[in-house]
Amino acid sequence: MSQLVLFNVFNGLIVGAFYALMALGLSLILNLSGVINFAHGGFLALGAYFAYALIPFLGFWGALVVAPVLVAVLGLGVERVLIRPLYGADPLYGLLLTFGLAYILEDLTRLVWGAQSVPFQAPAALMTPLSSDYFFLTGYRLVMIGIVAAAVGGLFVVLNCTRLGTRIRAGTRDLETVSTLGVNVRILRSLNFGLGIYMAGLAGVLAAGLLGLSPTIGANLIMPSFVAIIVGGLGSLLGTLLGGLLIGVASGIAAVYVPSATEAVIYVMMGLVLLVRPRGLLGEEGRLH
Amino acid sequence: MPELAAPRLNRRAVVKGGLALGAAQLASPFVLTARAAEAVKIGFDNALTGPYAGPGKNELVGCQLAVDQINEKGGILGRKVELVVEDSTSGDAGVAVQKARKLIDSDKVDFLLGHLNSALALAMAQVSNEKGVLHIVPGGHTDAITGKTCHWNVFRVCNTTATEANAVAGALVKQYGKKYYYITPDYAFGHTLEAGMVKAIAALGGERVGGDLTPLGTVDFSSYLIKAQAANPDVIIFLIQGDDMLNALKQATQFGLQNKVHLAGAQQEMEPLEGLPPEARVGTWVMEWYWKQPGAPHVAEFVDAIKKRTGHVPTARTWFGFVSTWTCALAAAKANSLKALDMAKALQDFHLPPEIALGPNPAYYRAGQNQLISTLFVGDAQAKGEAPEDLFKVTKVVNGADVAGTLEESECKMIWPS
């Protein structure tokens, strides 16, 4: 039983870290640009597929580095052409546009790589358990948690220690003033969007090692990201991180007793947060009100 | 509400273009109706997008090959055959039902094919029965289709869950042990498949030591796998399908479970196997049709024909589509009529010719149930075989007639129109 609990909590942390990675990208874009990126799952899938295409040439690690960058570049293009005109307009339009974009991305992915799942191969060395007793600790899962930690850590470093990061944070609070101070807000939003998409692409590559890779891989993973943001609170990246980890661990604990309720738990938590503390755990009152 | 920035592309131009396109659209149905009056139409209403798109497209390829072959041989009753394809979008059931109605009411199809999703197959069957159109279900597995809610006009190619369970149970109990743990998808197909497996295995002396119902679309099976392993079974049975199967096997082999416990299941298909990395292709399964049948006549030609079209070997789904379409032609030929009632009667106990059956045992539609009884292939998944895409090593060929159960057990009480 203790092995069960240990494993499920650990697994919950891994899953939570993964949700947090996805949700952070979504949150970045939402906070600065006010756009709910429904196409986030589509970019996740693209990240995975790009990696799949690159592995024969660059190997897994090379693909892990390059694929998210490629997806981010694509994201920059999309932002420039489609999303930029929507800033300042009703959030309705951003939602609709990214919704349509999600359809297009899924269809294009299916067109290029086929509807069937494709065999994504992470390095065999990682695909084995580290010990016979604790067989659920595979190298891959540990590496994944390390990469997510590095990515999240890197994000916070960028946000707090670089000029770009400071401007993003300032822009989240008051974009108009930032613009008045001479910062090129358009480029700022583009870069921010690219950063968010990079996180989605990275999440995609990591997911493909664990799950089957098919064009619909992103669709299942996007809802928990939404919930993570709601639980953690809009406007706070730390809140999103916390929210992701929390729902991951909560579903992990639920898995010990009722494995089929793991998804329900996420929604129950969301309901609880909305009842007890509607602005989210670390959300600020009046943010994006 | 705030204004949007003015678009740079001239809106008028877009509107004009759209109107022109729309006008062309309106004009075309007139053209279509004139031309298509003589052809015999087979309506295909299946999933070509969404999570079931892989098998759905394979079924379509099988249908298309069959249509071409039928036309080469002179068509149905001397008339050309046309396949009218509708994507039910794997999405909301309303669309599948709507497309079925469209095919029947608007396109006036003589036959209806579909759906691989059990629930949608049932919904479509209700429509086809209401309208009295001959309906062949290529790959929808829920037992009710030729069971509790069987209809005189609905025929099914793929097997019932009881048949699959009975086919594989013997091989498992004999070789691997008596204690079984079940990972079952939480919907009707999963429940009946598990019930069938438990019954078949119990009859041979095995016992169920535990199990879990997993929601469809589960991505992370780790908690189920560790629970399964903790129950100390001889075999873990995976009854989940498609992407769920893929995820579970991928994760199970990452945990090295195949070294501690034997992994097995009932229904397995080429689509998930092809999506798995080689080291994850393990376990004992039953397939409803397999492409590598050394020495079997006609099979090699079929495999070549499909390879030419898609670059891959045919899967069981391809075969389902192929058989369903040919069934339409053969039924019409035998009844010498396109009336659904005549054709349905002609199909009772109808045996498929060997170049369609493509298996070692006879394949026929059981009278009173409209269920195709054919051959099943029990074997082990393998990382790679001698030929490329040989991912399954057949260890036992089972005659469907031996394992299909009786007509009473199917609970089908067919009501014929007076």
Place this chain on the structure above:
Amino acid sequence: MSLVRARGIDVLIAAALLFMPLWMAAVGGYTELATRILVMGLAAMALNFLLGFTGVLSFGHAAYFGLGAYGAAMAIKYLETGTMAAIGVGAVIATVAAAIIGALIVRRRGVYFAMVTIAFGQVFYFLAFRWNSVTGGDDGLTGWHRQPVDLGFAAIDIFRNDGAFYYFVLVVFAVCVAAMAQLIASPFGRTLLAIRENERRARFLGVPIERRIWLSFVISCFFVSVAGALYALLNNFTDPRALRFDLSGNLVIMAVMGGMRSFWGPLIGAGIFVALQDYVSSHTQNWMSVIGLVYVLVVRFFPRGVLGALRRGAAA
């Protein structure tokens, strides 16, 4: 901008709808498609009550649509009620749910409100999916069909007769639409418009904002659930996918495409969208790209929708 649409448009639309089964076949459609347009049109107009007239974006309306559908289906299957009672059951269940959830979320606005509606929509999808014993889970609720409508002096068979069912739906549609029109033209409706135009000012004028928005939400969900019940009747079947955010998105795009600011706009949008989806998915397997493209084009070039563009053209 006039609240009450011109008499002329009303008559035009009434005539078109009254004879739709007849002219539908001529343009390559079929009766069931016409019925589907009516049902989706009602749903889109119901959504627009909240979106276009109160200015609040809900992206989770599929949940209430689905609740209406499941309520009606379960009523017929388990309680063996008639058609009208089934619609009633569906509407009651969905409206109660909307009342509760509305109370939870009404303090949020804009992006946050939208997100939360998406999430709650997903909760109901999840429930329908997992509560196997009651909802049939992934297999959906099958094994039932429309019951004849008992008028006392005659029973209309709406199951076997597609045309009869179309007119039945048309009657329900007309009643709902008339009710919505009355509500919008009433003083209550005026306060909703005020909230849409300038919420802060409305608040200063003493309008109880949260309460009105909640009411608008509940009314909107009520009519959407009636549409959902009709949808279940249309298919003789319902399944969890009727609750997915795909449908929510489609309803919003229908409203936007037709023109959010006009009363009949969503109906026009529904007509275009349903017909387009039907046509495109028959001709290409890449219909998803086409639909996605439609979303993108509408947002970029036709944010005011068809009726909005026409009105602008007329005014210019």
